[in-house]
Amino acid sequence: xxxxxxxxxxxxxxxxxxxxxxxxxxxxxxxxxxxxxxxxxxxxxxxxxxxxxxxxxxxxxxxxxxxxxxxxxxxxxxxxxxxxxxxxxxxxxxxxxxxxxxxxxxxxxxxxxxxxxxxxxxxxxxxxxxxxxxxxxxxxxxxxxxxxxxxxxxxxxxxxxxxxxxxxxxxxxxxxxxxxxxxxxxxxxxxxxxxxxxxxxxxxxxxxxxxxxxxxxxxxxxxxxxxxxxxxxxxxxxxxxx
Amino acid sequence: xxxxxxxxxxxxxxxxxxxxxxxxxxxxxxxxxxxxxxxxxxxxxxxxxxxxxxxxxxxxxxxxxxxxxxxxxxxxxxxxxxxxxxxxxxxxxxxxxxxxxxxxxxxxxxxxxxxxxxxxxxxxxxxxxxxxxxxxxxxxxxxxxxxxxxxxxxxxxxxxxxxxxxxxxxxxxxxxxxxxxxxxxxxxxxxxxxxxxxxxxxxxxxxxxxxxxxxxxxxxxxxxxxxxxxxxxxxxxxxxxxxxxxxxxxxxxxxxxxxxxxxxxxxxxxxxxxxxxxxxxxxxxxxxxxxxxxxxxxxxxxxxxxxxxxxxxxxxxxxxxxxxxxxxxxxxxxxxxxxxxxxxxxxxxxxxxxxxxxxxxxxxxxxxxxxxxxxxxxxxxxxxxxxxxxxxxxxxxxxxxxxxxxxxxxxxxxxxxxxxxxxxxxxxxxxxxxxxxxxxxxxxxxxxxxxxxxxxxxxxxxxxxxxxxxxxxxxxxxxxxxxxxxxxxxxxxxxxxxxxxxxxxxxxxxxxxxxxxxxxxxxxxxxxxxxxxxxxxxxxxxxxxxxxxxxxxxxxxxxxxxxxxxxxxxxxxxxxxxxxxxxxxxxxxxxxxxxxxxxxxxxxxxxxxxxxxxxxxxxxxxxxxxxxxxxxxxxxxxxxxxxxxxxxxxxxxxxxxxxxxxxxxxxxxxxxxxxxxxxxxxxxxxxxxxxxxxxxxxxxxxxxxxxxxxxxxxxxxxxxxxxxxxxxxxxxxxxxxxxxxxxxx
Numbered sequence: 001x002x003x004x005x006x007x008x009x010x011x012x013x014x015x016x017x018x019x020x021x022x023x024x025x026x027x028x029x030x031x032x033x034x035x036x037x038x039x040x041x042x043x044x045x046x047x048x049x050x051x052x053x054x055x056x057x058x059x060x061x062x063x064x065x066x067x068x069x070x071x072x073x074x075x076x077x078x079x080x081x082x083x084x085x086x087x088x089x090x091x092x093x094x095x096x097x098x099x100x101x102x103x104x105x106x107x108x109x110x111x112x113x114x115x116x117x118x119x120x121x122x123x124x125x126x127x128x129x130x131x132x133x134x135x136x137x138x139x140x141x142x143x144x145x146x147x148x149x150x151x152x153x154x155x156x157x158x159x160x161x162x163x164x165x166x167x168x169x170x171x172x173x174x175x176x177x178x179x180x181x182x183x184x185x186x187x188x189x190x191x192x193x194x195x196x197x198x199x200x201x202x203x204x205x206x207x208x209x210x211x212x213x214x215x216x217x218x219x220x221x222x223x224x225x226x227x228x229x230x231x232x233x234x235x236x237x238x239x240x241x242x
Numbered sequence: 243x244x245x246x247x248x249x250x251x252x253x254x255x256x257x258x259x260x261x262x263x264x265x266x267x268x269x270x271x272x273x274x275x276x277x278x279x280x281x282x283x284x285x286x287x288x289x290x291x292x293x294x295x296x297x298x299x300x301x302x303x304x305x306x307x308x309x310x311x312x313x314x315x316x317x318x319x320x321x322x323x324x325x326x327x328x329x330x331x332x333x334x335x336x337x338x339x340x341x342x343x344x345x346x347x348x349x350x351x352x353x354x355x356x357x358x359x360x361x362x363x364x365x366x367x368x369x370x371x372x373x374x375x376x377x378x379x380x381x382x383x384x385x386x387x388x389x390x391x392x393x394x395x396x397x398x399x400x401x402x403x404x405x406x407x408x409x410x411x412x413x414x415x416x417x418x419x420x421x422x423x424x425x426x427x428x429x430x431x432x433x434x435x436x437x438x439x440x441x442x443x444x445x446x447x448x449x450x451x452x453x454x455x456x457x458x459x460x461x462x463x464x465x466x467x468x469x470x471x472x473x474x475x476x477x478x479x480x481x482x483x484x485x486x487x488x489x490x491x492x493x494x495x496x497x498x499x500x501x502x503x504x505x506x507x508x509x510x511x512x513x514x515x516x517x518x519x520x521x522x523x524x525x526x527x528x529x530x531x532x533x534x535x536x537x538x539x540x541x542x543x544x545x546x547x548x549x550x551x552x553x554x555x556x557x558x559x560x561x562x563x564x565x566x567x568x569x570x571x572x573x574x575x576x577x578x579x580x581x582x583x584x585x586x587x588x589x590x591x592x593x594x595x596x597x598x599x600x601x602x603x604x605x606x607x608x609x610x611x612x613x614x615x616x617x618x619x620x621x622x623x624x625x626x627x628x629x630x631x632x633x634x635x636x637x638x639x640x641x642x643x644x645x646x647x648x649x650x651x652x653x654x655x656x657x658x659x660x661x662x663x664x665x666x667x668x669x670x671x672x673x674x675x676x677x678x679x680x681x682x683x684x685x686x687x688x689x690x691x692x693x694x695x696x697x698x699x700x701x702x703x704x705x706x707x708x709x710x711x712x713x714x715x716x717x718x719x720x721x722x723x724x725x726x727x728x729x730x731x732x733x734x735x736x737x738x739x740x741x742x743x744x745x746x747x748x749x750x751x752x753x754x755x756x757x758x759x760x761x762x763x764x765x766x767x768x769x770x771x772x773x774x775x776x777x778x779x780x781x782x783x784x785x786x787x788x789x790x791x792x793x794x795x796x797x798x799x800x801x802x803x804x805x806x807x808x809x810x811x812x813x814x815x816x817x818x819x820x821x822x823x824x825x826x827x828x829x830x831x832x833x834x835x836x837x838x839x840x841x842x843x844x845x846x847x848x849x850x851x852x853x854x855x856x857x858x859x860x861x862x863x864x865x866x867x868x869x870x871x872x873x874x875x876x877x878x879x880x881x882x883x884x885x886x887x888x889x890x891x892x893x894x895x896x897x898x899x900x901x902x903x904x905x906x907x908x909x910x911x912x913x914x915x916x917x918x919x920x921x922x923x924x925x926x927x928x929x930x931x932x933x934x935x936x937x938x939x940x941x942x943x944x945x946x947x948x949x950x951x952x953x954x955x956x957x958x959x960x961x962x963x964x965x966x967x968x969x970x971x972x973x974x975x976x977x978x979x980x981x982x983x984x985x986x987x
Contacts, residue, residue, distance in 0.1 A: 052770065081752035097358075097757075101749040102738050107357025115361060119759030158367045183335055 025138030028148050031172040032165075033131040039200050041067040041230040044221045046074075048120060053214035069129040071235040088240045098240045105241055121188065121208040121217040125158065136163065147175060168194075173201045187211055197224050247546035247598075251538060254599035261596050265487050268494025275493055278502030279445040280413060281664070281882065282818055284574035291821040294813050296409060298692050302776055303340040303765045304406030305814070306413060307690045308439045310424060311677055314431035317345075317394055317401045318380045320371060325429045327366055329403050332423050338411035341766055344403040345393055349763050350382070351730065353737030360734075360757055363389065392723035395684035402685055406766070407439055417443035434677035437688045438815065441664050444674040448949040449508045460515045460944045461486075467937040468523070477530060480600060481522035484592045485515045492585035501581070504574045505667070506883050509945065509953055510582055516941030516960075517559055517894055518589025520934055521552050525597045537605045545598050554848055555897045556590035561840040562893020566886070569833030571825035574882065579833075582890075619929075626928045629972060630921055637977045644974050648864055651871030658870055661879035662822035663689075663784030667951050678784075686722035687782030689815035691715075693796065696809040699768050699775040700751050704808045705731060705744045711810070712777055714799050718792050726777040727767045730758055781816045786823050786879075789816045822882075830885050834866070837889040841896050849903055857978050858899040861970025862892050868966050869959060878959065883952035887959040894938060894960075895967030898931045902971050906979060916983045920976050928972050935968035 048060040061078045075086040084100035087108075097108040117124050132138075136152035141164070143149070152163040161184055166176040171194070179188040193205040206219045233239070250257065285292035299305035310329055314322055327346040333339055350363040363382060370376050380398070383389040394401045407413060417439045424433065435444075461482060468478040489511040496503070528548055532540040563586060566579025633640060665688070668675035681688040693711060697704045708728035715721050728744060734754040736742040745751055758764055768775040781792060796812050804810040838859060846855030866888045878884060905927040909919035942964070945957025 056770075081749070082756055085753055085756055099738065099750075099753040099756075101747060101753045102740070104738060106738060109357060109359045109361070116760040118756060181334075182331065185335075 024148075025140040025150055026133070028140065028150060028167060028172070029133050029136070029138040029152075032167055032174065033133050035172045035201050036174075036203075037069050037129065037131055039226045041065070041228060042224065042226050043228060043230070044224040045077075047218075047220040047222065049218040049220070050119060051216040051218065065230055065234060066129065067230045067232070067235060069131065071232070072129065073235055073240065086240055088235060088237065090235065096237055096240055103241075105237055120219075121210040121213075121215055122219070123159065126190075126208070132165075143169065146170065171201060173203075198226055200226050243549045244542070244546040247542045247549065250545065250595055250598055251542045251602055254602050257595050257599050261487065261592070261599075265490055268491045268498075271494035271497040272490065273497075274500075275497040276502045277446045277449050277508075278414070279442050279449060279505050281505065281572075281574055281662075281822070284504070284572045284882075285818070285821060285825075286571065286573060289821065291813065291817050294811070295818055298694065298776070298813055299409040301769050301774070302692070302767070302778075304408055305690055305692065306407045306409075306437075306439050307688065307780075308405050308407065308417065308420070308437040309435070309677075309681060309685075309688055310403040310405075311400055311434040311436060311680055311685075312402070312429065312431040313400045313434065313680070315399065317398050318376045320369075320373075320376060321430045322401070323364065323369055323376070323379075325427070325431060326401060326403060327369060328427055328429070329424060330366070332427065333403065333405050333420070335423075336416065336420065338408050338416045339405050340408045341762060342403065342405045343393065343763075345379075345383075345389075345401055347762075348389065348393060349730075349761055351733045351737060352382075358734070358737040360761075387723065388725065388729075391684070392686060397684075400680060400684055402436075402681070404437075413439040414443045414446050434673060434680065436674070436677040436681045438664065441668075441674055441678070444672075445505060445664065445667060445950065448668075449503060449505060452948050452950060452953065453503075453508050453511070456509075456944060456948060457489075457511050457515075459947065460512050460941050463940050463944050464515055464519055464937065467940050468519075471933055471937070472523075472527065472530075474530065476601075476604060477523065477526045480526050480597055481519040482515075484522040484596060485511075485518040485589055487596065488518050488585055488588040488592055489514050491588045492581055495584065496581055501577055504577065505950060505953070506574060506578045506886065506956075507581065509883075509948075509956065510578065510585055512941065512945060512957075513582055513890070514585045514589055516938045517586060518593075519941075520894075520897075520938065521556055521590050521593035522597055523937075524548060524552055524555075525593050526601070529598070529601050534605050538602060541598055541602055545594065549594060551900075552590060552593060554844070554900065556586055558841055558844060558896045558900075559890075559893035560586050560590075561844065562837050562889045562891075565833040565837035565840060565889050566829070569831075569836045569889075570829040572822065572829060572882070575829055575833075575885065578886065621929055621932060622925055625932070626925050626972075629928075630924045633920075633924075633973060633976055633980070634917060637980055640973055641977050641981070644864060644970075644977075648867050651864075651867040654872070654874035655867065655870030657874035659877065659879040660786045660823050660826055661784070661881045662786070662819045662826060663789075665784050666879075666881075669949065669951055672949075682782040682784075685780070687720065687780040689781040689784075689819070691721070691777075691779040691781050691812070691814035691816060693777040693779070693800075694774055694811050694813065695776070696774045696811075697807045699727065699772050700755060701748060701807075702744055702746055702751060704775075705751065707803055707808055707810070708775065708777060709744055711799065711803075715777070715779060715796060718781075718795065720781050720783040720788055720792065721779055722782065724777055724779040725763070725767065727758070727764070727775050728777075730763075730767075731755070734758070779814075781814070784819075786819075789820055789823070792816060793820055826880055826882070826885050830880060830888065834888050834892070837892050838863070841892060845896065845900060845903075848900070849907075854903055857975060857982070858903055859896065860978060861899055861975050862895045862967050864970050864974055865891060865895055865963050865966040869963050872962060873959070878955045881952045881955070883950075883956040884959055887956060887963060891960060891963030891967060895963060895971075898935070898968055898971035899975055901927045901931055902975050903979075906976075910983075916980055920980060924972060924976065931968050931971060935964045939964040 043065045046062045046064050050058045060076060060082060062074055062076045064074050066072045070091040072089040073086065076082045086098040088096040095108050096105050098105040115124060117127055136154055139151045141149045141151050146169045148167045148169055150165045150167060152165055154160055160179045161182045162180045164178040165174055167174055173194040174192050177190045178186055181187045188208060188210055190206055190208045192203050194201045195204040202221060202224050204221055208217045282292060295305055312322065312325060323346065326344050330342055330344045330346050333342050346364045346366045348363050350361055352359040364379060370379060383394050390396060407416060421435065464482060465478055468481060472478065492510060492514065525548055528544050529541060532544060560583045563579045563583035566575050570576050665675060665678040678688060695704055695708050705728045708726055709732060712724045712726060712729065716724060731744060731751060731754050732742050734757060735745050766778060793812065793816060800810045800812060842855050842859055845858045846852040849855060869888060902923055905923040906919055909922045913919055939961035942957045942960040946954050948954050
């Protein structure tokens with residue numbers, strides 16, 4: 001009897017800890033979302049460096065403007081063969097592609113979000129500027145030094161079974177995310193370097209490694225400007241074609 | 243010779259101990275013996291085609307292709323689609339697999355008024371759950387050649403999961419692991435495995451199965467033949483023990499020197515049992531006639547007498563095998579020749595050491611020396627005597643008969659086919675063969691074809707040629723599916739509203755390329771540096787003639803269209819098979835020529851007459867023509883195993899000629915009468931020859947129970963060759979000798 005009682009007590013304590021953890025996880029993730037997605041708009045130049053397993057590098061550059069979390073225009077400026085190719089992302093997964101050689105735009109859809117974006121190691125899913133809290137259910141695994149370690153479980157079935165995110169305890173930006181496939185094998189890893197620009201934390205560099213292909217993509221953000229007053233009108237097909 | 247013989251008898255205890263120790267040593271080595279059925283590795287390291295094939299494998303994420311077939315009533319079913327995903331996911335966990343293509347992960351380019359979509363045919367993380375969704379997929383599959391007849395059969399009753407292996411992986415081990423992982427999955431369809439890596443694994447399993455039961459079976463057959471022939475336990479056990487030890491030494495040596503057991507290497511023990519037992523029988527049988535008095539001295543003397551004939555007999559056989567080392571291009575055949583020769587030599591060594599050493603402890607109970615008199619028996623009464631009478635009465639008829647048979651043989655041999663395709667190695671009804679047939683009839687085959695285009699892969703000229711080439715190869719009746727970057731670019735160009743063709747401007751191609759960048763399929767189609775690309779296809783026939791015609795037509799096109807800016811080359815399994823095929827024919831020619839020359843000189847020297855040497859090879863020469871003729875009529879192709887028959891038959895069968903010639907010379911010198919000498923020769927030597935032919939043939943006929951088709955043919959053909967060369971030695975050779983001596987007189 002005694003032992004049953006004590007077991008019940010332990011169980012209750014465990015459950016309550018789990019609840020506390022869940023709450024903690026949620027609140028941490030919300031704070032992360034606030035840090036990551038608080039600017040009204042942003043413009044920057046993006047340098048994308050693809051590094052293959054033989055350390056061979058290929059660099060692409062693009063200009064990017066973004067408003068809120070669901071409007072984005074991405075226009076490549078180099079190399080010459082790709083200069084001018086542009087993607088316009090609009091709410092509800094609407095995306096347009098412009099190819100200057102054809103002088104035509106086409107609506108483009110990626111019904112399958114786990115596809116890699118233009119030869120990088122980022123999938124369309126990874127690049128989505130959607131709040132973490134809307135995509136994942138968090139669980140606080142541990143606190144380690146100056147970081148929280150969260151286990152994020154996707155709310156919809158996809159390429160990843162879970163994502164382990166390491167988050168800065170004081171500033172709530174992400175240090176590292178590790179992606180696990182459905183066989184619970186780590187397949188990708190992203191390392192973030194955040195810099196403070198004005199009042200916002202900016203992901204100045206993200207290195208995404210595809211562990212299976214041994215291929216890396218380094219995304220460097222430069223000339224970042226926040227809250228310059230971009231309008232909805234800057235994110236239209238007419239603007240894309242210009 | 244006497245010195246050597248007395249040395250052997252004197253040191254018999256040391257010899258027996260040494261043989262025992264060596265046998266223990268090699269038995270211990272046997273555990274390291276490995277099976278390797280990968281016969282692409284049989285092409286030499288510097289073979290151009292094989293090397294290019296390896297390079298292609300590294301460049302395009304693996305050339306070796308495996309397939310898992312799902313056969314069911316209807317592929318378009320929620321459960322089946324789930325199963326395909328399950329299999330695809332299971333394959334993903336293997337490090338050695340570099341690409342996987344299945345219904346649930348295949349690329350799909352879609353365009354309509356709404357725009358373009360580059361994605362997957364099925365969203366694997368959001369599998370269809372309703373029949374309406376499934377029907378949509380069915381419609382998409384039926385619209386595109388890329389899917390229909392390539393990944394789903396036209397009748398919708400089968401689908402395949404294709405995978406390629408990394409170049410450096412052990413294919414057989416991986417194939418084993420794959421089966422282990424896939425077999426227990428709860429799949430609601432019949433699951434079959436196909437493609438080269440899976441076939442290699444199956445062949446390896448069959449080699450092991452064969453070795454495990456064919457070797458005991460051959461031993462039992464030999465045991466029965468020996469027991470019936472000699473009615474003595476000693477004369478039965480000792481030869482068997484000798485070939486057993488020779489086999490252990492040979493296989494042990496192979497293991498020690500890190501040579502793998504190949505498909506044909508597996509029959510070495512059977513070959514040794516059939517061939518090597520003859521030497522042992524010779525010694526045992528001779529010793530049986532020794533009296534008890536001065537037994538050891540008699541034994542020494544008879545050993546001294548036997549040494550040379552047994553040595554010569556084994557030497558001709560060794561030469562037959564050695565001819566493969568120098569005459570063959572394929573490593574598998576060279577290795578077979580080397581170890582069969584070594585094994586034969588071991589059998590000879592043991593026959594003149596081990597057997598007399600044991601015999602020295604087993605004196606005979608016989609008191610009188612048996613005379614070499616002609617005793618009446620079924621063999622001499624019903625076969626040899628009538629044969630002799632016929633020979634003497636109608637020598638010219640028999641000679642004409644042989645000439646006619648040979649003309650017929652030559653004509654029939656022109657119909658002989660060749661086969662190197664591994665799928666034909668499996669028996670009808672074997673599950674591997676069944677899946678291969680399904681792959682050929684429903685999915686365009688399992689033999690990958692690669693046509694590489696070297697040059698700026700983004701240039702319109704190159705891509706246009708690539709597209710043209712795809713049309714050309716699709717005209718071949720055995721090609722039904724092709725994949726290339728040119729086809730993807732055409733599709734995207736169409737999606738941009740500019741028609742299903744390669745754009746004229748490079749800028750357009752580069753921008754379309756941007757959309758394909760990073761797609762899994764691209765690694766299989768273009769090189770990393772964009773300086774080359776391939777058309778991937780599959781070929782669905784395993785006939786040499788079809789392969790030859792296909793390669794010829796492609797090469798003609800290549801010659802016309804290859805330029806320094808766009809170098810086109812063909813490779814793939816058909817090319818490898820053709821290379822093997824060519825080398826088979828060359829191997830056959832050169833090893834046979836070498837063996838004939840070897841043996842001719844050997845008999846010439848030993849009989850001190852090259853004329854006799856020439857007559858001596860006649861029966862075996864006729865046998866080889868007959869053999870090829872039989873292969874032509876019976877549609878037995880020249881393959882990796884049957885290519886061995888002619889030289890092996892030569893090595894064994896030549897002994898019959900030596901026997902007849904030396905016996906005739908002996909009696910002719912005694913009597914000076916051709917007819918008398920030949921009569922004695924046929925009745926006395928004839929008996930030994932027929933018994934030997936029967937026992938060797940019986941040993942090889944056991945191979946008919948092999949699980950591997952070429953090995954079955956090998957056994958059958960050697961048996962036929964044995965009868966034919968015995969028959970030749972007893973009819974053709976005596977007639978040549980009689981006519982020759984008569985013309986002299």
